[in-house]
Amino acid sequence: MAKAYEISVWKPHVGKRADFMKNWDEIAKIFKEIGVSDIKILEGVAGKDVGHIVIIQTFKNLTDNGKINDAIGENAKVKAWMKKHAKDDFATMISHDLYADA
Numbered sequence: 001m002a003k004a005y006e007i008s009v010w011k012p013h014v015g016k017r018a019d020f021m022k023n024w025d026e027i028a029k030i031f032k033e034i035g036v037s038d039i040k041i042l043e044g045v046a047g048k049d050v051g052h053i054v055i056i057q058t059f060k061n062l063t064d065n066g067k068i069n070d071a072i073g074e075n076a077k078v079k080a081w082m083k084k085h086a087k088d089d090f091a092t093m094i095s096h097d098l099y100a101d102a
Contacts, residue, residue, distance in 0.1 A: 001061035002101035003037075009044075009094040010053045017053075020090035024055065030077045031057065035068045052094060062100055 012020045021041075028039045038058040044050050059065040072078050 001063070004059040004062045004065040005099045006057040006059070006065065006096065007099060008055045008057075008096045009049055010055070010091040011051070011094055012053060012091040013089065016090040019088070020053065023085060023088060023090060024053075027078075027081055030075070030081060031068075031072065033077070034071050034075055035064070037064075049094075053091070062098075065098065 010020065024041060028036075028041075032039065036057050037060060038056075040056040040058075042054040042056070044052040044054060059068060
């Protein structure tokens with residue numbers, strides 16, 4: 001089966017990039033505990049995503065993606081993290097898409 005990739009593009013608010021990165025570091029650790037295979041965080045340096053943060057989450061396959069996303073929604077650590085960070089406003093999501101190997 002083909003690997004699956006969730007790719008999110010974020011535009012950090014002025015002066016909030018470090019806060020956004022700290023938050024993603026925290027939640028990425030939890031996501032990996034739940035089963036996300038890998039998480040890459042890239043900084044856009046040319047083209048349409050200059051200044052944006054691109055986050056690529058890798059999953060074993062599309063089925064794994066669905067199961068893990070369901071588990072994330074029910075996870076106590078994720079719920080606690082979301083409650084703690086409910087008022088955070090460090091970035092705007094530009095896009096969030098799901099891809100599979102061709």
